[in-house]
Amino acid sequence: MGNDALPPDERHASALAAWREVLGTARVLGPDQARARYPQDTSGTRRALAGALLPGTVPEVQEAVRLAQRHAVPLYPISTGNNWGYGGAHPVRDGCMVLDLSGLRAIRRLDPELATVTVEPGVTQAQLRAHLDRHRLPFMVPATGAGPRCSLLGNALERGYGLTPYADHFGAVTSLEAVLADGSLYRPALAEMGAPDVDEVFKWGIGPYLDGLFTQGAFGVVTAGTIALAHRPERVESFFFELREESHLPAAVAAVRAILTDLEGVSGSINLMNRRRVVSMVEPFPAAEVPPRQAVPEEVVARLARRQRLPAWLGVGALYGTAAVVRAARARVRRHLRGVPTRALFLNRGRLGPLRGLSRLIPGALGEGARARLESLALGLEILEGIPNEVALPLACWRAGRGGEPGARDPARDGCGVLWYSPLVPMRPETVADYAGMVTRVALEHGIDPLITLTSLSARCFDSTVPLLFDRADALHGDQARRCFAALFQAGRDRGLLPYRLGVEEMDRFARLAPGAGALAARLRAVLDPGDILSPGRYTAQEAERAGGKGT
Incomplete structure (x- = not known):
C-alpha cells in the first residue's frame, strides 16, 4: 500500500518524520507552530494549516517537494508571506503545509554592466537596496508600497507593479528557475542549451514561453529569478x-x-x-x-x-x-x-530641503501639518527613486x-x-x-x-x-x-472591468467565469502535478471544484 492510501493522519505523521530527516526538527513545524508563525491575514482569512517547512537551499526545496508527492500532502509555497489583503501566507484550501521560502535569501548574481540581478524568493526590497548601496551600484530597487520587508520575486510573480521606470515587475523578469511537482528543476531553454548569459538578458527565450506558467499559478515552486534593473538617473x-x-x-x-x-x-x-x-x-x-x-x-x-x-x-x-x-x-x-x-x-530633493527648513519656522498646528506633509512627500520621493520604505x-x-x-x-x-x-x-x-x-x-x-x-x-x-x-x-x-x-x-x-489578481477567498471566480481557460490550466496541471500537491485551488477549474468552505 502506497503512502497516498494511508489515512490522512498517518500520511501527515509519516511525512513530518521524513521532512525532519532532511531539514532538521527546527525547520519542520507542526500545526500549532504554523498557526503561531502565520497570523490571520488582513482580509480575515485563516486556514487550518497542516504545518510548515522552512528550507534554505534549492536541493532542500526539491527534496521537500518529492516527499510531499510521495506522502500525498499538499504544499503552499510562499516567499515572505506578506501578501496582505489577498490571503497572506494562507492557502486556498485547508490542510496544506506552508512551504516557506523566506530562507532562500541569496543574491546569486548581479551584472553591473547589463543591469540584471538574480535573486531567490526570500530576497526583500530592503536587502537588495542594502546590497546596491554597499557596492555603490547606481540602480533602483523596484520598490512597492508593501514595504522593505517584502519579497521582490513574490511581487513580480503576482504580476505586481510600482512607480519606478520598470513599473511592470513581471515584465522586468527575464528568467525563472522553478522546482516542479516531481522535484525536478526547470530552467529556461536558452540556459539549458548553454547560453545562460543570453537567458538573463532576453525574456522570451526560444520555443514556447514557459516562464509565464509560474506566475499566479500552481505549476511549480520558483526558486530564483533574474530581474532587469533600472539605472538611477541624474x-x-x-x-x-x-x-x-x-x-x-x-x-x-x-x-x-x-x-x-x-x-x-x-x-x-x-x-x-x-x-x-x-x-x-x-x-x-x-x-x-x-x-x-x-x-x-x-x-x-x-x-x-x-x-x-x-x-x-x-x-x-x-x-x-x-x-x-x-x-x-x-x-x-x-x-x-x-x-x-x-x-x-x-x-526634487534639491527643492524639498529648503521647504522642510522653512516649515520648521511655522509655529503651532499649521507648522506640524506642513512638516508632516513634507515628510510624506520626502518618503514618496524615495519610493520613486527606488528606495523602499513604509510610507x-x-x-x-x-x-x-x-x-x-x-x-x-x-x-x-x-x-x-x-x-x-x-x-x-x-x-x-x-x-x-x-x-x-x-x-x-x-x-x-x-x-x-x-x-x-x-x-x-x-x-x-x-x-x-x-x-x-x-x-x-x-x-x-x-x-x-x-x-x-x-x-x-x-x-x-x-462594465467589462476585472481585477488583475484575486485573493485566496475568490479563486473560484476564475474557474466559474473563465471555464475554458480554467479547464486548460487544469489539463496542464494534470500532467505536471497529477497528485494535486502544489498550491491546490489556485486559478484552475479542477482545484476550485475541490475547494472546501471559506476561511474565517
Missing part, C-alpha cells in the same frame, strides 16, 4: 497636479495618456487619487464622527479636505533623466495639462487607528483589516469617470470608504487599487467588506 523629479472638481477627471485622464505617450522612457507611472484616499494619507481616522460599520460621512470628509486644502483628485507622477531631459519634460507635462484646470508642481503601510491600519512601530510594521500582526479590489481599467476618459462613480456608489452603499487610486500600467491601461478597510475585531464588519467586494466585482464585470 535627476528624479516628482510632479503633482490637483483637480478641484470631480468633473475634471476625464480631461485629466486624457492628459495622463498624452504625457505617458509623449514622454515614454522619461515619465514613470502616474497615480490619480481621489479626495478620500488623500484624506486617509494626511488625517487620522475620525472615529468619533463615524457610526459603527459606516463610511466617513461626506460632510466630515469635506471638512477635513478643506482643513488640508485637498482637491477632488490628486495626480502624482515622476520624471527620470538628465537635468536637461527633465527640464524639457517639465515643459511637455505643463503643455499636456493645459486642457485641465490645474497647475503642475515639480519637486504606504499605514493605509492598511487607517480604519483601525493603530499600527506597528515604524520599521517593524506588519498589517496582519498589527490587527489591521483590509482586502483589495484591484481592477484593470482602460485609459478612456469616460470609462475611468464611470468606474470611479461606480466604486464610490457601491462602497458607500456597503458602509465602506471608497479610497480610489488609479496607477498607469501603460498609456493604455490603469490598475486601480481600492482598499476595503474594516475592523478585523468585528466579524460583521468583515462580512460587510466581503459583500462590498462581491458587489464591486459584479458591477465592474458588468
Whole structure:
C-alpha cells in the first residue's frame, strides 16, 4: 500500500518524520507552530494549516517537494508571506503545509554592466537596496508600497507593479528557475542549451514561453529569478497636479495618456487619487464622527479636505533623466495639462530641503501639518527613486487607528483589516469617470470608504487599487467588506472591468467565469502535478471544484 492510501493522519505523521530527516526538527513545524508563525491575514482569512517547512537551499526545496508527492500532502509555497489583503501566507484550501521560502535569501548574481540581478524568493526590497548601496551600484530597487520587508520575486510573480521606470515587475523578469511537482528543476531553454548569459538578458527565450506558467499559478515552486534593473538617473523629479472638481477627471485622464505617450522612457507611472484616499494619507481616522460599520460621512470628509486644502483628485507622477531631459519634460507635462484646470508642481530633493527648513519656522498646528506633509512627500520621493520604505503601510491600519512601530510594521500582526479590489481599467476618459462613480456608489452603499487610486500600467491601461478597510475585531464588519467586494466585482464585470489578481477567498471566480481557460490550466496541471500537491485551488477549474468552505 502506497503512502497516498494511508489515512490522512498517518500520511501527515509519516511525512513530518521524513521532512525532519532532511531539514532538521527546527525547520519542520507542526500545526500549532504554523498557526503561531502565520497570523490571520488582513482580509480575515485563516486556514487550518497542516504545518510548515522552512528550507534554505534549492536541493532542500526539491527534496521537500518529492516527499510531499510521495506522502500525498499538499504544499503552499510562499516567499515572505506578506501578501496582505489577498490571503497572506494562507492557502486556498485547508490542510496544506506552508512551504516557506523566506530562507532562500541569496543574491546569486548581479551584472553591473547589463543591469540584471538574480535573486531567490526570500530576497526583500530592503536587502537588495542594502546590497546596491554597499557596492555603490547606481540602480533602483523596484520598490512597492508593501514595504522593505517584502519579497521582490513574490511581487513580480503576482504580476505586481510600482512607480519606478520598470513599473511592470513581471515584465522586468527575464528568467525563472522553478522546482516542479516531481522535484525536478526547470530552467529556461536558452540556459539549458548553454547560453545562460543570453537567458538573463532576453525574456522570451526560444520555443514556447514557459516562464509565464509560474506566475499566479500552481505549476511549480520558483526558486530564483533574474530581474532587469533600472539605472538611477541624474535627476528624479516628482510632479503633482490637483483637480478641484470631480468633473475634471476625464480631461485629466486624457492628459495622463498624452504625457505617458509623449514622454515614454522619461515619465514613470502616474497615480490619480481621489479626495478620500488623500484624506486617509494626511488625517487620522475620525472615529468619533463615524457610526459603527459606516463610511466617513461626506460632510466630515469635506471638512477635513478643506482643513488640508485637498482637491477632488490628486495626480502624482515622476520624471527620470538628465537635468536637461527633465527640464524639457517639465515643459511637455505643463503643455499636456493645459486642457485641465490645474497647475503642475515639480519637486526634487534639491527643492524639498529648503521647504522642510522653512516649515520648521511655522509655529503651532499649521507648522506640524506642513512638516508632516513634507515628510510624506520626502518618503514618496524615495519610493520613486527606488528606495523602499513604509510610507504606504499605514493605509492598511487607517480604519483601525493603530499600527506597528515604524520599521517593524506588519498589517496582519498589527490587527489591521483590509482586502483589495484591484481592477484593470482602460485609459478612456469616460470609462475611468464611470468606474470611479461606480466604486464610490457601491462602497458607500456597503458602509465602506471608497479610497480610489488609479496607477498607469501603460498609456493604455490603469490598475486601480481600492482598499476595503474594516475592523478585523468585528466579524460583521468583515462580512460587510466581503459583500462590498462581491458587489464591486459584479458591477465592474458588468462594465467589462476585472481585477488583475484575486485573493485566496475568490479563486473560484476564475474557474466559474473563465471555464475554458480554467479547464486548460487544469489539463496542464494534470500532467505536471497529477497528485494535486502544489498550491491546490489556485486559478484552475479542477482545484476550485475541490475547494472546501471559506476561511474565517
